[in-house]
Amino acid sequence: MDKKMCWILIFVTIAVNVVMVQWTVESYLGREFNQVVIYSGISVVSAFIAFFVFLNWRKLEYAEENQQ
Amino acid sequence: MTNECKKGRNLKNSKSDMVNLTKNVDQKDDLKYNRRSFLKTAAGASIALGLSTVPFSVRAMMGMAEEENERLEIGRLDQLGEGESMTFNYPTDNDPAILVHTVNGDLVAYNSACTHLMCPVFYKKEEDILLCPCHKGYFDVNNGQPVEGPPQRELPLIEIEVENGIVYATGRKYRHG
Ligand code: FES
Numbered sequence: 001m002d003k004k005m006c007w008i009l010i011f012v013t014i015a016v017n018v019v020m021v022q023w024t025v026e027s028y029l030g031r032e033f034n035q036v037v038i039y040s041g042i043s044v045v046s047a048f049i050a051f052f053v054f055l056n057w058r059k060l061e062y063a064e065e066n067q068q
Numbered sequence: 069m070t071n072e073c074k075k076g077r078n079l080k081n082s083k084s085d086m087v088n089l090t091k092n093v094d095q096k097d098d099l100k101y102n103r104r105s106f107l108k109t110a111a112g113a114s115i116a117l118g119l120s121t122v123p124f125s126v127r128a129m130m131g132m133a134e135e136e137n138e139r140l141e142i143g144r145l146d147q148l149g150e151g152e153s154m155t156f157n158y159p160t161d162n163d164p165a166i167l168v169h170t171v172n173g174d175l176v177a178y179n180s181a182c183t184h185l186m187c188p189v190f191y192k193k194e195e196d197i198l199l200c201p202c203h204k205g206y207f208d209v210n211n212g213q214p215v216e217g218p219p220q221r222e223l224p225l226i227e228i229e230v231e232n233g234i235v236y237a238t239g240r241k242y243r244h245g
Contacts, residue, residue, distance in 0.1 A: 006107075007107065010107065010110055010111050010114060011110065013114045013118070014110060014113060014114040014117065017114050017117035017118045018117060020117075020118070020121060021117055021120060021121055024121040024124050024125070025124065028124045028127070028128060030221075030242045030243040031131070031242040031243075032242070032243055033128035033129070033131050033132045034132075036124050036125050036128035037125045037128055037129065039121065040121035040122060040124055040125035040128075041125070043117070043118045043119075043121040044118050044119065044121070044122065045118075046114070046118055047114060047115045047117070047118025047119055048118075050111050050114035050115050050118065051111070051115055053111075054107075054108070054111035057107065057111075061104065
């Protein structure tokens with residue numbers, strides 16, 4: 001996974017999370033508790049993806065600098 | 069990658085050009101607002117957004133456990149002629165509701181707090197519609213969906229049952245139709 005891919009993935013997870021927050025709140029207010037759990041599950045998974053992708057990006061980014 | 073280098077990558081002993089251009093008047097800003105910190109903020113925002121949904125699902129799981137609809141007597145059917153309506157409270161005393169015997173002979177019940185700003189809605193039999201007088205919100209009496217005015221969401225539907233001429237409320241649906 002190169003750095004560009006990391007950037008793309010992180011921004012994709014932001015998009016996913018924004019939508020999921022919206023949907024979670026919506027279905028929470030509508031008392032559709034099953035859906036709340038599903039949406040928030042997706043959201044947490046995507047947060048984890050963002051985290052690990054970020055770690056990966058950091059490794060690549062600073063490895064380059066240390067080689068110079 | 070040695071440990072020392074890792075720590076120093078943003079500090080003054082870094083080998084990075086950006087850090088060492090000391091004549092740069094905007095050096096502080098350059099160190100603070102750059103491509104790297106942008107991505108860090110973005111990743112942080114994504115993680116924060118993702119985790120912010122967790123409290124909702126915790127509350128939802130608690131809600132699922134305690135969701136139990138008791139059966140409540142509303143009133144006698146023969147006292148409610150066609151085109152008439154009556155109020156009651158369901159599921160708690162703080163949830164006003166309205167039972168409508170429509171002009172077509174159907175029996176429907178909704179929580180009567182308008183989904184706009186909670187004014188109580190009432191049944192207007194001339195037009196066979198539920199009306200909220202506060203800001204002229206109209207709801208379809210057959211399914212509780214908003215048809216006109218400011219309300220955007222449907223009225224919560226109360227499921228009813230008729231047994232031996234007595235009307236009972238048996239449950240509530242927030243999203244329906
Ligand atoms: S409160 Fe019902 S329309 Fe505003």
